[in-house]
Structures are given as C-alpha cells and as structure tokens.
Amino acid sequence: MSTNTNSDVSTELPKYMQQKNLSIRDTWNAYRAKVRSGDMGSLPAVIGLIILVILFSLANPVFFTPLNFANFFTQAAVVVILAMGLIFVLLLGEIDLSAGVTSGVAGALLAVGLTRWGLEWPVAVAVSLLAGVVIGIFIGFLVAKVGIPSFVVTLALFLAFQGLILVIIGEGGNIRITNQVILAIQNNNMPIWMGWVFYTIVVGGYFLFAYTGRMRRLARGFSATSLNMILIKTGVIALVGFATVYALSLERSVNPELNPLSGVPIIVPIIALLTLVFGFVLDRTSFGRHIYAVGGNVEAARRAGINVSQIRIAVFTICSGTAAFAGIVFASRAASVDPNAGKFIVLNAIAAAVIGGTSLFGGRGRIHDALIGGAVVAVIDNGMGLLGYSAGVKLMITGSVLMLAAGADALSRKRSTGVMR
C-alpha cells in the first residue's frame, strides 16, 4: 500500500480520483491482497468442494451420475435455504440455534393445516410462513429489547419448539403430505426447454448487470472492471451453468421406459431467486449496509444514527421467516412431517454458512456463502452415504469440517486485526 506521498504533485489528481480501466491483473492483485489480509471469502470452500467431488467420484462411480447430481440439489436445498437466513443473523455476530426447529414448527403447521384443518395450500403456506415471522420477531425482541444473549434465547427455543412440534402433530404422529403443489417443490423438474430459458436468463442477466454497472461507473469517471474481466466471469458462469443444465437435462431415471426423469429440479430456480433477492438486500440497500455496520462495529453504527435494535429484530425475523420456508421445502422432500423435523439440520446450516466464508464474529459474509458451503455439506453427506458410511460417521465428519471452518475464521480474523496498525 503506498502511504508515501512522492506522487504529491498538487496539479495531479489524487490516486483515488483517477479514472482507471481495471485490468485483469489489477483485479487479480486486488483479490490476492484481500485473501492475504485474511479475508478469504469462499475460496477455501470452493477448493474443498472441488477436491471432495474428485475424491468421491474416484471412490464410487455412482457419485458422478446425473441421477445423483440431481439428488444432490434437492438434498442441499433445505440446508442452503436455512443457511441463507442464518447468514443475516451471523452477520450481526449473533446466532440462531432454533432455526432448524422453527422450520420444523412451520412444517408441522403446514402439514396439520393441509390435513386436519383442510386449508387450501396457499393459506397453509401463508400460515406457516407467518409463524416463522412471528417467531423471528419474538426472538429479536428478546435479544434486542430484553437483552438476553441470542445463544441462550435460541437454545431455550430449540428445546421448547421440539415440544411445540410434538403438540402440533400429536404424540407419535407422522403426517403425510399429499398436496401436489407442495410436493412439486422438491420432487418435480422443469421441462427441458424451461431449463435452458432459465440458463439464458441467468447468464444474460449477469452479463447485463455487470456491463451496465461498468458503464455507470465509467460515465462518472471512476475506475471500473474491464470488459475482459466481465467477459471471463460471464464465460465461467456460462460454462458451469451449461454443464449443469446439460447434465440435468439427460435422462436419469433408473427405469426410463416406465418412469422418465429429466430436467432441472424446480428448487434450483427457487434458490436462485432467493439468492438474488437476499443478495440485493444485503449489497444494494441501506438496510443491508446497516446490517454489516452493526456487525462490524455496533458503537459506530449507533453513532451514525442507525437504530440497532430495529436491525436486530429485522434480522431475526428474516432468519426465522426463511427457516419457515426451509421447513416447507423439507416437508416437500420428505413428503411427510415427523416430530424430529429440523432438530439436527440447524448445525449443518450453520456449518454451511461458516464453511462458505461467513464469519461467526459478525460483519463478514455474503449470501452466496450459503450456496457454496451448503454444497460442501451436501457433498459430504451424499458422498459418504454412497460409500456406505453410517450416519454417525457422517455427523462426526460434518462436525469436524465445521470446527475446521470456524478455526479458519478465527485465525483469519486474528490475522486481519493484526494487519491493522
């Protein structure tokens, strides 16, 4: 970093006001500096994911088949959605241990609503989402206004909601879900052509977004990402997306004549949409900016006039609301709701967020961390399952990976505060 002032010629514009077309090399150097300063983002998770995929593919040929690939998406979906909600809470340096059982409560309400209460599916969905929102406001109130640490509040609810689920479903119950719309979320696929339309929208949308952003910055006389860099990024997305959609468009049924199966699972565009909306909220709105600020330095945020309690309550509401949606998705996949719903999954989701690069200390994390971290968790789960490991071993491995990620997080935080003079 050039803190020296030998460029101190007063006729010259200061460096930060000079327009510069950022080359690929500049972008690369900036990224390297960021990683070196301890902010590794999703890099370790991406590398880990690639290694895991190679290992599992070598160990068991079934792993790298279209059928397993499609299964992988539906397997990962619940953890990813839950992790997205949790990222909001983690960004404040808080935690929500009750997110999993909140999704269980929402799923139970959905099941009971569809069966015993005979509600139409939109009403049942609305009821269960509303329950999530109410739970979130309740947690937020206890944390922000009463001042109970979020760990304690949500640990208490973790226990209480397990009871609540039992009460809602009834003893020994297991409610089957038969509603076709709910089942479609996790069990149906888009037609092949729609998969390609979706692909075109994603790739084209990304390019347009990056390109107009660049043009706007150039028009104002700022440094902007070079066109080449945008093209490279778009190219990577196009390539990976093409491979994915192509693989998912192949016939993957075990018995194609009887039961043909192909197309991108419906859950994929749903998660894409969630990523887009949450990403917009975090990166492009003042609300999102304030979340980062509160997570980075509460006192600074307060002095800047940010209503910290309001942010806390809002964040817990988003988390629990998202958890409720995850509960619906979970119910769709299992086609039933049982009293143990959501008990273990919360740790997987926290692991996903942290593995993806979200810090447990607050202030650092992106919404796509949930996608990458969730993929890692799901690959471990899926791959080890195929290799015949027991659930016990899988839990131990996932736990170790979480510990590893949290350790890396703590060390990188140490490093980045060490760099600070």
Add this chain to the structure above:
Amino acid sequence: MTDDSMPILEVRGVTKSFGAVDVLRGIDFAVHTGSVTALVGDNGAGKSTLIKGLAGIQPFDGGTIYFEGKEVDLEDPKHASALGIEVVYQDLALCDNLDIVQNMFLGREMKRGIALDEAHMESRAGETLQSLSVRTMSSLRQKVSSLSGGQRQTVAIARSVLWNNKVVILDEPTAALGVAQTEQVLNLVRRLADNGLGVVIISHNLQDVFQVADYIYVLYLGTMVTRLKTTETNSGEVVEYITGGRKDADAILSGEEVSA
C-alpha cells in the same frame, strides 16, 4: 481579547452534575467560524462532559446555548446534527469491515429508488477528500481495516465535513498517531477551519495545540479558568492554568474576561 465576530456556537453558564459531583460549574465557551479553538485541561477537568453536552448526548443541566446567535436546545444528538454540529470521537467510530465510502455515508446513504447510489456516493466522497487535499489513499473502495491510523482519522474527519456541518469537534485526533501522521491530521484540522468551519480540538498535546489552534480554553475542575490567544501565550503559561497553578479563575468566572 474579545472577538468582534459573532460566535457560531456559544454556551453561557452551562452546568452539569452527576449525583453529588459537579462536573461543569458554569462554563462559558465560544467557537468562531474559520478558527480552531483548543480545549485543554487535565483528566477529569470536564472536557468530555462539555463535548457530550454540545453533541446532545448528555444534555446540560443548566445554562444557555446559542447557535448563530439564536438560543437553541441540545437535548438530543439529533438536535446537534440538525444544527450542523458534528463530533469526531477519539475511538473513531468507523466500521473496519466497510470501505471508505461506505463509512463516510454510514447512516446517511444516498439512494436511487430503493437501491444504494454507490457511484454518486463515491464521487461525493472523492470530492470531499480532494477539497481537503487528502492524497494518501489509493482507492476509496479500500476497507477501513487496511488503513493506517492517520488515514482512519482522516476518513473520520472527512465524514464530518461531508454533511455541510458548521462546527466540527475533534476529540484527541492525534492521540494514537506517529509524527508524520500527526502532521497530516493537524494540517487537515487547519484546512477545515480555512474552509470556513468552526473547529474545536481537544488535546493533551500542547505542541499540537500551539501548532493548530487560534484560541485555547483551559478547563480546571469544571471551571473555565481562561481563554488565551495562541499568539499571546506560551506553553508554560498554559500548563500553569491546566494544573491550577494560576488562581485567577474567579476573576474570569465573574465574566470580565470571557464575556464574548
């Protein structure tokens, strides 16, 4: 030693007590546009309490406050902000995980529809830093965690200028800085005043005070013992006032000296 121009911010006879302890015992204090006023005093003299009162964080118990000649209330930080009084605190109050632009606009982001208008904010931030002749940063999109102490202080001070504030109060701006960075920050403080702001600087470092200030107010145990023109005094005299070695406090408090 009275100034002809009307002070932009003036307090008369303000008091503040915490329980049985009188921290401010009838303080008179004035800030003029275009000049740097230093506030010095030993620990516990009441500097911070005076500042917190001016910022509206801890409202005064008694006394009157004038802003641009009109009597005003400072019961809430929002009152102070609305008038254009900004305090830059010692512990900086920047978010390490945000970049320079994000910090400068924190809590007052510019928007286009519901989305943030990043480009607009970046250009405003750049112009402001440029107007203060700040040249030490390479990019406005640097995270604050990667900045040096002096650069961080610069960002904090520049933020206070961004909002067309009229009075900027700096609490120990050079406390944790090295020699070169202290120099940079003091130059910046001087430029704030030259740009037409009323600047108050609190400092323990008399060398800094003499370098940058036009007037020096000395607080001693909750009373304003003197107001000196920097050009007409020396640090020996100021130290005597700070340590209570000079006992002309009563004369000044009676109002003959600081009747601005």
